[in-house]
């Protein structure tokens with residue numbers, strides 16, 4: 001059936017790991033926004049949540065790097081990071097192997113995707129889950145877009161992957177929720193950490209919320225790198241969600257640059 | 273020879289494998305065997321020299337966990353990278369230095385100059 005929920009959110013590790021270093025009011029505004037997002041997700045009564053993430057060398061490395069990958073296991077583990085550093089306990093997250101297999105088979109009709117029967121979640125998935133499924137009681141299917149080790153698949157391929165995901169969700173009987181997680185402009189884990197190009201972010205989010213395909217696909221990594229940092233390569237995850245929900249408008253519920261979290265913190269949903 | 277690939281591969285495996293972490297802790301030098309590394313790279317991994325590793329081009333997503341593994345606080349981690357650039361020069365290669373490091377001030381002022389065109393595609 002058609003997707004029951006689609007949205008995007010930030011996943012920066014500092015959101016939980018450095019929470020006590022943030023200005024308390026800013027942290028509360030973000031946490032409240034995440035809570036609203038959780039309520040919207042729960043209201044959609046999903047059977048499964050597909051997280052389109054941009055992992056950071058937790059599972060995939062340059063010896064064998066898929067542009068697009070999806071998990072196909074009955075359970076996953078995370079976080080791979082030191083739990084004290086990330087502020088999230090290590091746990092087992094339920095998956096759904098059979099549903100993964102059906103979705104992946106369908107995605108393959110339209111897009112190339114690797115599958116993985118083992119997957120350790122890093123902050124890119126654990127931070128969103130920490131807020132959205134805090135009891136880890138909703139089966140999750142991880143999907144990954146390589147946004148770290150160039151060459152990276154171009155944005156129009158991320159769109160196509162998202163489109164294939166949306167079609168695959170329609171082809172199964174389960175109620176599928178979809179969330180993309182990534183940064184917009186940011187320079188994570190570099191000496192420039194904390195720098196955020198708010199104007200660039202707001203422009204991109206405006207295009208995203210209007211599902212402006214042409215505008216979103218016209219970004220080049222070279223330009224993004226200059227204006228929005230290497231973290232901006234992760235807009236691929238936002239683009240994939242747009243591809244999955246082509247033609248539908250989105251609503252940005254929250255956007256605020258919070259430097260200690262190293263990203264313009266965002267929550268948004270697609271009006272399905 | 274210089275092999276950013278193997279430096280990063282070493283860190284990738286160390287970050288995700290507790291057993292490898294114990295081997296590294298027990299004997300840092302011995303844990304490097306099997307990785308094609310230069311003398312400089314070995315020194316940076318054993319010491320550890322976060323600034324040098326950043327200068328060599330190690331992806332920050334890998335490096336920040338290595339720093340955390342060594343209990344280096346976040347602000348100290350950022351400072352050690354800055355010190356590395358000061359001591360060794362701009363980042364040599366890798367995704368975290370596609371255009372070369374130019375410093376926060378230079379970057380911000382250039383962003384200011386191009387403000388009207390940012391995102392205006």
Ligand SMILES: [Fe+2]
Nearest residue numbers: 054124183234
């Ligand atoms: Fe990320």
